[in-house]
Amino acid sequence: MSDATGIVVALQANYLEVELDSAPEGVPPRLLCTRRTRLSHRGEVVHVGDRVVVEAIDSVQGRAVVARVDARSSxxxxxxxxxxxxxxxxxxxxxxxxxxxxxxxxxxxxxxxxxxxxxxxxxxxxxxxxxxxxxxxxxxxxxxxxxxxxxxxxxxxxxxxxxxxxxxxxxxxxxxxxxxxxxxxxxxxxxxxxxxxxxxxxxxxxxxxxxxxxxxxxxxxxxxxTPGFNRPDLPDEPREFALLFPELRHQLDPWPCRFRDCLHRAEPGCGIRRDWERYDLYTTGLEELSKLSRSSRAG
Ligand SMILES: Nc1nc2c(ncn2[C@@H]2O[C@H](COP(=O)(O)OP(=O)(O)OP(=O)(O)O)[C@@H](O)[C@H]2O)c(=O)[nH]1
Ligand SMILES: [Mg+2]
Ligand SMILES: [Zn+2]
Structure with missing residues (x-):
């Protein structure tokens, strides 16, 4: 049986469920797959949403083996x-x-x-x-x-x-x-x-x-x-942090501040407004991030 391409629609314990783009005749559209050991050795993690190539298709059992994972767009x-x-x-x-x-x-x-x-x-x-x-x-x-x-x-x-x-x-x-x-x-x-x-x-x-x-x-x-959870971590890169707030991002193009590395706290020549609800959350988040990066440098 030849190879086929598909998308990982679910993960369960050691198995991946793959939906084929177009199932060859006699092959069920959804296959229960294991990973090629080669994949696991390279430490390649397979996620739901990944596009994959499957081989060794067993159309009777509805099984196959994931041989390759395509590059991800996100x-x-x-x-x-x-x-x-x-x-x-x-x-x-x-x-x-x-x-x-x-x-x-x-x-x-x-x-x-x-x-x-x-x-x-x-x-x-x-x-x-x-x-x-x-x-x-x-x-x-x-x-x-x-x-x-x-x-x-x-x-x-x-x-x-x-x-x-x-x-x-x-x-x-x-x-x-x-x-x-x-x-x-x-x-x-x-x-x-x-x-x-x-x-x-x-x-x-x-x-x-x-x-x-x-x-x-x-x-x-x-x-x-997806499973709900209650408290996501903050993203961990201070310089990118500002761009994650749409209401701040809108103010940063064109760049309104004197310095290229302005973090919009109290730097001289900072050109952003402060009258938005999440400004405090932005600054305390930034504070939390820089503490984290200081302690990880120290450690
Ligand atoms: N009044 C009201 N109740 C709702 C509505 N949608 C869901 N519920 C109730 O909220 C509860 C939780 O709903 P779920 O759909 O299980 O919530 P979930 O976000 O999938 O939760 P997790 O799977 O734990 O992440 C259930 O008792 C639903 O009946 C809604 O629009 N109005
Ligand atoms: Mg749910
Ligand atoms: Zn600024």
């Missing part, structure tokens, strides 16, 4: 997804309540990929219109145009479908319990993904989704459901 490290074209950050308006520090950590991590970043405000049915609009305006100040959605009322569903359909591979990430899997179930009702109730004083999610998996939304268009 890599989101947490949750790990390769070759995404869009990152959707899903944050709930309530249950769990909106937390600006957590929201920023997710957004900064997403911005770091350099990909298009979309912001969804989930569970819009749980708050009043005024509350929702105020939050949307606030997030516009962060440089985003958040889409309000509800898997209860289907508000915003068509807009989300439209956005996702324009992107070959969208990763949906966010804290546990914000309704990522519920939303994918509304978009693709045949999926019947497991969802879990939120609990406790903080109405946190219970880490219901355990693995990253890609699902087909339309021809040539896939969406990744």
């Amino acid at each position: 890599l989101l490290s947490r949750p790990p997804v390769a070759n995404a074209s869009t990152v959707v950050v899903a944050l709930a308006v309530e249950q769990p309540g909106f937390d600006p520090d957590q929201a920023s950590r997710f957004l900064l991590t997403a911005e770091r990929t350099g990909l298009a970043v979309e912001l969804l405000l989930t569970k819009a049915d749980l708050v009043s219109r005024d509350h929702l609009e105020a939050l949307q305006v606030r997030l516009q100040g962060w440089g985003y145009a958040p889409i309000a959605v509800s898997s209860r009322t289907d508000e915003g569903l068509d807009r989300v479908r439209q956005r996702l359909s324009a992107s070959p591979l969208t990763v949906v990430c966010g804290p546990s319990g914000v309704g990522k899997s519920s939303l994918l179930n509304r978009l693709m009702p045949h999926l019947a993904l497991r969802v879990g109730a939120v609990s406790g004083r903080l109405q946190r999610g219970r880490h219901t989704t355990r693995h990253v998996e890609l699902f087909p939304l339309a021809e040539g268009c896939r969406v990744a459901d």
